[in-house]
Amino acid sequence: MKKNSGFVREHAGSVQEKLSLSLRSRIALYYTIATAILLALVFTLVFFTVERVVYSHFDDELDREVSEIIRAQPPGTPGLRHFNLSDDDHRTDEADDHEHRKPHDGKVKGEDDDEEFLQLVGSEGKIIARSANLAGNTLAFQSGRKEKRYHLAAAGRIAVRQVQVPLTGTDGKIEGYLLAAVPVRDAVTILGDLKQVLLVSYPAIILTLFILTRVIAGRSIRPVEEVIAAAEKITRENLDSRIPLPRNHDELRRLSVTINSLLERLQDAFQREKQFTSDASHELKTPLASLKGTLEVLVRKPREREHYEERILFCLKELDRMTRLIDQLLMLTRFESSGMTALMEPVDIALHIREAIARMHSDAGRKNIPISFEGPQSCMVSADPAMLDMIFENILSNALKYSPPESTVAVTLSGGSGSLLCTFADNGMGIPEEKLSRIFERFYRVDESRSSGTGGSGLGLAIVKKLADLQHITVSVRSRTDCGTMVELRFPVT
């Protein structure tokens, strides 16, 4: 039973063809195969049970007949020659004679249910006597059997059920056999009809069942196809569309919900990727545009030496900015792509903080922002010293960048239960709450115009987050607009 759905035809090879059957055909096929096997068993059982019941009825009749004949033999008359085939109960001698006088027309009456054929066979297989209704036909005989045997046979052209009973003498030796048979024409016809009905109805039932199952399966998976159709319509261009949820709260609804949330994440990722590309292009192209334009305007006309020097120095500063940006970008990419690991070792974190503050001294001095440190003289944690320095520098330079002159930046280090807490607090412009969740994204800037005035590119906190993650440090940021920002680093204490 091979049912091809449209797209199956494209595939070659039976295995593939089977694998790519549509779901509804597969359901129908499996269901039908199971039913076919079951039905075949039931039909066979029915047929053989009926057959056995019918034949056991005949066999009982034959048994009765045979035992009557044997009982009817006059006692003490050994030898088969005197064996009387007639049944005293309902056959007189005349009747017997009458029967013997039947013409030999080659046709046995046999239509009568009561009629039995009898035949006496010697132990060597020689027919000794037979009932007149056999009319020259013989009953099939099989020599050498010591027990009763029931089987189907034919007497002339009439189908019969016959029994072969061995007759034993007083010495226990088999002297001959009594064969008795009854015509079973009606029974055979009925059994034949039954067989035919079963054989014809079987494929018809199976075929109907397959078609029905396929229709039902098709109906029950229609919602799935609706989901598929809806999902197929969603492409990169319309990622914001969603699969309509089915009304029933079933597996299909769960599937739709799952697909929708997947789409949500996908759209989010695309959006972030797009934002990243756009931001990266802005960050890289702005200094480029500035450089290119400045130099182009510079060479349009001959100018004073001082003018040249001033513009060239400006260009060098722009180049520095670009170099710094590219360095940061490459660093982030390296962290993200190569699975870089932190080289953890015992580090005196207090010492590193003091060193970082010292390195920021000139920047802090320019805006007249003192950086205070409060904490133990020395405190050991397990961390990567180079990464730690980078984290401190990024956080401190952010604090300086976004704080007004004459404000303060405070660094504290304190041990809590099971962890070590390092905080950096400034009195700067702060970060609006709705933007806090995005500040660790690459290139994210709270200031949407991406102004270069502060000198930031939006990569600093992304790097901090990445480095902190590598060292199992938890970073969190709390902030209030116009009040200040506090960055917390929580070190695990082992």
Added chain:
Amino acid sequence: MRILVIEDEPGIARFLKDGLEEEYFAVDLAFDGKSGLDMAILNEYDLLIVDWMIPGISGIEVCRQVRKAGIDVPLIFLTAKDAIEDIVFGLDAGASDYIRKPFAFEELLARIRVQLRRNSPAGDQLTAGKLSVNPVTHQVFCGTGEIMLTPKEFSLLEYLVRNKEKVCTRSRIIEHVWDIHFDSDTSVIDVYINFLRKKLDHAGCGNIIQTIRGVGYIIRES
């Protein structure tokens, strides 16, 4: 010709001002959207150059507000964005043209010229009688003889020729030829008009610039 540049990136704003001024444009600078928009609405500019991403109001919003105020000034976007939908978005918001960063300064100049000649179908060459003014090469000819002018004289003459047959009021001349830092002492116009008249007369173009007493000046074809 007076141009307003709204750009927060100091490097870019500076070279734009330098380069455009060398091309005889009067250039005003605004470093954020709000002040840029105010300037664009208050003053009469011949062209706006607007960066897309500026603090305060975005470039797109500036563009929309300017159009909403009914100002039909040519507006060129400067943008680092290069996605097609961004460009389309910008042009639909009312921009006349856009240029992607980083750009060649010559290209910007060419695009500015395209926008400025929107109203003069003859192309870049401006003429009035025997006088012809070329804003690309900054050359002025009377017949076949070239007249040498200073940048300010050239700007003044170019403005008058562009608006020939129309009376150019003193205040409009100041607005379009001098930048915002110029204090409004309009007597400087008379000084430059005098220089121009002398040079034109010397070259044989006659007294093409006429005074409309109490109002301003006009150049007539005849």
